Amino acid sequence: MTRNLTPKGAATRQRIVEGAAAEIRERGIAATTLDDVRARTGTSKSQLFHYFPDGKEELLLAVARYEAGRVLIDQQPFLGDLTSWSAWHAWRDAVVARYRAQGQQCPLNVLVSQLGRNTAGAQAVVHELIRQWQSEIVVGIRHMQGIGEIDPELDADRTAAALIAGIQGGVTMMLSTGRLTHLEAALDVSIDNLRRAHGDR
Amino acid sequence: MTRNLTPKGAATRQRIVEGAAAEIRERGIAATTLDDVRARTGTSKSQLFHYFPDGKEELLLAVARYEAGRVLIDQQPFLGDLTSWSAWHAWRDAVVARYRAQGQQCPLNVLVSQLGRNTAGAQAVVHELIRQWQSEIVVGIRHMQGIGEIDPELDADRTAAALIAGIQGGVTMMLSTGRLTHLEAALDVSIDNLRRAHGDR
Numbered sequence: 001m002t003r004n005l006t007p008k009g010a011a012t013r014q015r016i017v018e019g020a021a022a023e024i025r026e027r028g029i030a031a032t033t034l035d036d037v038r039a040r041t042g043t044s045k046s047q048l049f050h051y052f053p054d055g056k057e058e059l060l061l062a063v064a065r066y067e068a069g070r071v072l073i074d075q076q077p078f079l080g081d082l083t084s085w086s087a088w089h090a091w092r093d094a095v096v097a098r099y100r101a102q103g104q105q106c107p108l109n110v111l112v113s114q115l116g117r118n119t120a121g122a123q124a125v126v127h128e129l130i131r132q133w134q135s136e137i138v139v140g141i142r143h144m145q146g147i148g149e150i151d152p153e154l155d156a157d158r159t160a161a162a163l164i165a166g167i168q169g170g171v172t173m174m175l176s177t178g179r180l181t182h183l184e185a186a187l188d189v190s191i192d193n194l195r196r197a198h199g200d201r
Numbered sequence: 202m203t204r205n206l207t208p209k210g211a212a213t214r215q216r217i218v219e220g221a222a223a224e225i226r227e228r229g230i231a232a233t234t235l236d237d238v239r240a241r242t243g244t245s246k247s248q249l250f251h252y253f254p255d256g257k258e259e260l261l262l263a264v265a266r267y268e269a270g271r272v273l274i275d276q277q278p279f280l281g282d283l284t285s286w287s288a289w290h291a292w293r294d295a296v297v298a299r300y301r302a303q304g305q306q307c308p309l310n311v312l313v314s315q316l317g318r319n320t321a322g323a324q325a326v327v328h329e330l331i332r333q334w335q336s337e338i339v340v341g342i343r344h345m346q347g348i349g350e351i352d353p354e355l356d357a358d359r360t361a362a363a364l365i366a367g368i369q370g371g372v373t374m375m376l377s378t379g380r381l382t383h384l385e386a387a388l389d390v391s392i393d394n395l396r397r398a399h400g401d402r
Binding site for chain 1 (some may be wrong): 275293362368369371372374377383398
């Protein structure tokens with residue numbers, strides 16, 4: 001819901017969102033106040049309320065959107081170009097590297113669980129993230145079917161849904177256990193199965 | 202950490218845990234007080250502190266263990282007897298039915314996220330649940346390999362880890378979206394792939 005902002009206004013708003021995101025990543029959402037965000041981003045109280053008239057919840061939602069966008073950006077250029085098996089494996093490595101680097105901190109997860117499962121805004125952000133992510137994988141599977149590398153009868157939508165569920169669960173388990181075992185297993189088993197689905201029946 | 206309790210004491214303790222679990226399922230963890238649990242289970246303050254000397258956190262941990270146990274019990278007798286494809290499909294249906302009936306309430310999830318990812322006790326409960334669940338699936342895969350229904354070269358541990366990740370992610374996504382699509386996709390694609398891994402290479 002970015003209103004009509006001047007380029008300078010849009011840049012200021014973006015600076016506040018990125019500063020808030022960094023603050024939350026470092027200190028946790030509970031410990032982050034609007035004053036911290038103002039101090040970090042060098043903005044006045046009136047500026048903050050100009051860009052986020054509804055206050056902290058509106059800012060958090062903007063941060064959630066920003067972090068959701070980063071989830072996808074961090075997987076590029078691989079996710080948008082799953083046109084060969086080497087691209088699939090490079091994408092797999094990028095996903096694992098992202099979550100290895102991130103460690104126990106998952107800003108999106110923190111924001112979503114804080115904003116609550118019943119906050120329509122936060123749910124919409126998660127929905128849209130999943131939809132985009134899954135549709136990029138579907139495009140990749142269809143491409144591989146087109147060039148004869150995956151069985152054309154395989155259901156691309158259902159397979160992509162299962163793969164996204166595996167990644168989601170692997171990340172959840174990493175947050176609980178600190179280990180990447182399940183995330184790697186979910187990606188590797190899925191890709192192996194796609195490779196096997198190669199006209200071999 | 203159940204101390205040496207008489208059978209009557211153990212029964213009272215169990216009644217408190219089950220009452221607290223039901224209260225939390227109905228009202229949410231934030232709204233549940235020790236007084237609510239006492240009222241529901243007809244126990245005195247001194248009884249409650251006799252069985253849970255460390256108070257609410259100790260009771261919550263006992264509830265987490267109880268709910269974790271139910272996750273596995275609800276999948277029986279299928280989970281413990283994955284010895285034919287019809288048993289695998291019956292298990293799949295039991296898992297989906299459990300989460301369909303449960304709806305948006307996932308007591309274990311609530312407890313784990315409330316007790317915090319940094320609470321060693323809650324982490325241990327989750328670890329143990331995952332370990333048991335996964336090892337039952339590994340036993341099932343090895344059985345099917347033994348009777349020639351799954352390729353003997355398939356890595357049972359890694360495949361079971363991927364399957365558990367898919368279920369976990371599917372449940373997480375159901376909690377966000379209210380839909381079972383991803384859970385069903387994760388189970389169906391995994392079982393289809395196991396069935397295809399049938400000496401066909």
